[in-house]
Amino acid sequence: MAEINQGVRETVNSQATQAFYRTLSQCAISALTPIAAVLVALAFGAALLWLNGFDGSDVVTVMVLGSFQDTRSVGEILLKATPLILIGAGLCVAFRCSIWNIGAEGQLYVGAIAATLVGTSIDGLSVWVHAPLVMLVGALAGAAWAGIAGYLKVRFQASEIVTTIMLNYIALILTSYLVTGPMRDASAAYPQSARLVREAWTPRLVTDLRLHIGILVAVVLAVALYIFLRRSSRGFALRVVGLNPHAARYAGMNVARNVMIAICISGAMAGLAGAFEVAGVTRRLYQNISPGYGFEGIAVALLAGNNPLAAILSGGLFATLRSGSEVLQINSQVPQVLVLVIQGIVILSVVAFAKLRDILRIVA
Amino acid sequence: MDDIISLTFLATLVGAAWRLATPLIFASIGEVFSERAGVLNIGLEGTMLVGAFCGFAAASATGNIPLGLFAGVAGGMLFGLVFAFFTITIKADQIVVGAALNLLGMGLTAFLFRTYYVSTGKGIEIAQPVHIPWLRELPFLGEAFFRQNLIVYSTILVAILATLVLYRTSFGLTLRAVGEHPKAVDVAGRSVLGYRYAAVLVGTGLAGLGGAFLTLGHSNQFIEGITSGRGFIALAVVVFARWSPIGAFFVSLLFGLFYALQLMLQAQASIVVPYQVLQALPYIMTIITLVVFRGKGAAPSKLGQPYEMR
Numbered sequence: 016m017a018e019i020n021q022g023v024r025e026t027v028n029s030q031a032t033q034a035f036y037r038t039l040s041q042c043a044i045s046a047l048t049p050i051a052a053v054l055v056a057l058a059f060g061a062a063l064l065w066l067n068g069f070d071g072s073d074v075v076t077v078m079v080l081g082s083f084q085d086t087r088s089v090g091e092i093l094l095k096a097t098p099l100i101l102i103g104a105g106l107c108v109a110f111r112c113s114i115w116n117i118g119a120e121g122q123l124y125v126g127a128i129a130a131t132l133v134g135t136s137i138d139g140l141s142v143w144v145h146a147p148l149v150m151l152v153g154a155l156a157g158a159a160w161a162g163i164a165g166y167l168k169v170r171f172q173a174s175e176i177v178t179t180i181m182l183n184y185i186a187l188i189l190t191s192y193l194v195t196g197p198m199r200d201a202s203a204a205y206p207q208s209a210r211l212v213r214e215a216w217t218p219r220l221v222t223d224l225r226l227h228i229g230i231l232v233a234v235v236l237a238v239a240l241y242i243f244l245r246r247s248s249r250g251f252a253l254r255v256v257g258l259n260p261h262a263a264r265y266a267g268m269n270v271a272r273n274v275m276i277a278i279c280i281s282g283a284m285a286g287l288a289g290a291f292e293v294a295g296v297t298r299r300l301y302q303n304i305s306p307g308y309g310f311e312g313i314a315v316a317l318l319a320g321n322n323p324l325a326a327i328l329s330g331g332l333f334a335t336l337r338s339g340s341e342v343l344q345i346n347s348q349v350p351q352v353l354v355l356v357i358q359g360i361v362i363l364s365v366v367a368f369a370k371l372r373d374i375l376r377i378v379a
Numbered sequence: 380m381d382d383i384i385s386l387t388f389l390a391t392l393v394g395a396a397w398r399l400a401t402p403l404i405f406a407s408i409g410e411v412f413s414e415r416a417g418v419l420n421i422g423l424e425g426t427m428l429v430g431a432f433c434g435f436a437a438a439s440a441t442g443n444i445p446l447g448l449f450a451g452v453a454g455g456m457l458f459g460l461v462f463a464f465f466t467i468t469i470k471a472d473q474i475v476v477g478a479a480l481n482l483l484g485m486g487l488t489a490f491l492f493r494t495y496y497v498s499t500g501k502g503i504e505i506a507q508p509v510h511i512p513w514l515r516e517l518p519f520l521g522e523a524f525f526r527q528n529l530i531v532y533s534t535i536l537v538a539i540l541a542t543l544v545l546y547r548t549s550f551g552l553t554l555r556a557v558g559e560h561p562k563a564v565d566v567a568g569r570s571v572l573g574y575r576y577a578a579v580l581v582g583t584g585l586a587g588l589g590g591a592f593l594t595l596g597h598s599n600q601f602i603e604g605i606t607s608g609r610g611f612i613a614l615a616v617v618v619f620a621r622w623s624p625i626g627a628f629f630v631s632l633l634f635g636l637f638y639a640l641q642l643m644l645q646a647q648a649s650i651v652v653p654y655q656v657l658q659a660l661p662y663i664m665t666i667i668t669l670v671v672f673r674g675k676g677a678a679p680s681k682l683g684q685p686y687e688m689r
Binding site: 173174176180182191314 | 670
């Protein structure tokens with residue numbers, strides 16, 4: 016009897032060990048793919064620099080390592096990572112539901128507009144009320160802006176790819192109208208809104224740095240979205256709709272509602288990012304408040320394999336590259352737009368490596 | 380206000396509309412080919428930028444406009460080859476690859492422009508209007524239709540040619556079949572992947588031409604993001620036009636009218652509407668057309684799906 020027990024235990028043990036190693040190797044492969052993709056993109060960037068008469072090694076020494084000089088520069092990286100993580104994690108949810116929301120940039124702007132309205136028009140609230148209110152309103156405005164595209168999709172089958180992009184342009188033009196017209200601070204030479212009242216500002220994390228609590232909010236929300244997608248029944252429904260809407264409908268799921276929820280979540284995250292930009296960084300609304308965070312967020316989500324948890328890392332990586340590209344421009348006059356090329360190549364490499372992995376798996 | 384309803388104003392408006400529609404006409408007719416074969420290329424914006432930059436670079440080096448146009452087409456097709464390799468050969472998601480190519484097109488052209496041209500600030504000689512004798516003197520019609528440059532006139536030729544190729548040749552028939560019933564094409568012994576490559580190359584070549592028109596026939600400079608969303612608007616034009624080249628021609632003209640109206644009303648001091656409202660007009664109209672003229676039934680049935688060979 017004891018021997019049989021012993022045998023069973025060994026079999027179970029070895030099965031468990033095998034399963035453990037299998038998971039481990041899968042994890043290793045899924046972690047290696049994005050790393051390889053980034054390396055390919057950096058190599059491409061270096062080649063581009065070298066071909067055009069710049070120093071190719073700058074890509075590694077300046078872009079990747081150059082921005083880790085002191086606490087201040089690390090703080091600046093985290094500051095840039097905040098909108099990227101928020102938008103990237105939000106887009107993971109939309110992309111998992113096969114909703115191609117390309118409009119995070121516009122949703123960010125609308126969030127920033129709403130946050131500015133609440134942050135400039137109300138006075139006398141406590142910081143404990145006003146600062147969170149600004150964030151909430153920004154998120155709601157972003158969700159509503161994305162919701163327009165969601166509604167047009169579920170009601171009229173209008174492609175969200177086209178509508179979200181058009182809404183980007185409209186939001187940018189709206190911002191330009193507001194800061195040159197009704198919301199303009201008349202005393203300023205440059206078109207900008209009035210300053211948000213102090214109670215509306217996002218509290219800083221460290222007194223000497225610009226870094227604010229937004230980075231913590233971003234990480235917490237990314238984890239929450241991960242749990243939502245993986246563990247909740249709503250998250251499950253979103254993923255089923257993304258994989259096969261017909262099957263989802265057959266299983267009694269409300270496809271339209273799931274599409275709306277997914278796109279509104281991604282819009283809310285982008286709107287929150289916009290609120291943090293005005294309430295945490297600039298304190299005022301400008302025409303060019305975002306250097307394209309909304310588009311970069313797409314690359315963040317894709318590099319993360321549409322996993323909100325991984326979006327924390329890929330958001331941090333893209334923030335590092337963006338910071339580095341600024342240093343590169345100042346030090347070596349390399350146009351900062353190099354970072355766009357690297358983002359594009361990262362996406363293409365992720366795609367190529369994913370296919371390569373499939374092929375290898377079939378062969379093995 | 381009298382100025383707005385006058386005949387001269389209308390004539391100038393229509394003439395400007397056709398000119399401003401030209402890049403859209405090329406890009407949307409190209410995209411009709413691509414989508415008819417089942418390939419949705421949202422990387423059109425980046426492709427047009429590459430065309431605009433290549434055209435500008437070639438023309439500023441040689442001073443030769445036809446060569447510039449040729450370079451624009453070649454640049455667009457080169458970009459299209461990358462798109463085709465990833466979406467058709469590797470069978471990656473067309474939207475993901477398209478989004479990557481938009482970033483790449485924006486980044487590469489801006490990088491090269493800032494490295495080589497931005498400090499020189501030198502413009503190029505653009506294509507001059509060709510006034511057609513006799514006809515140019517016609518009241519209203521002369522100003523509206525017969526004082527354009529050759530690239531603008533060529534849009535009519537491209538629209539007719541595209542229609543003939545798509546509906547009257549065996550190549551066109553097979554291409555459309557590839558978007559509807561790829562398996563049937565495969566069984567008939569023709570290469571689905573080959574036809575899709577051809578369709579994407581036609582599409583991106585025309586998008587490159589549309590981009591090149593912006594620098595060679597419209598403005599005499601390359602500006603970062605000079606396409607300002609025209610690649611995306613072309614996607615909406617294709618839906619509105621129900622995947623027909625002639626339809627794409629006329630829908631593009633309508634959008635050209637929105638652009639022209641925006642530019643000309645901005646110049647009118649008597650207009651009280653903020654200019655941003657007019658600026659937003661083409662984008663708002665794009666959304667409205669998508670909603671009003673939704674035609675899912677007309678879309679190629681395999682649009683967006685890679686073809687797996689058995």
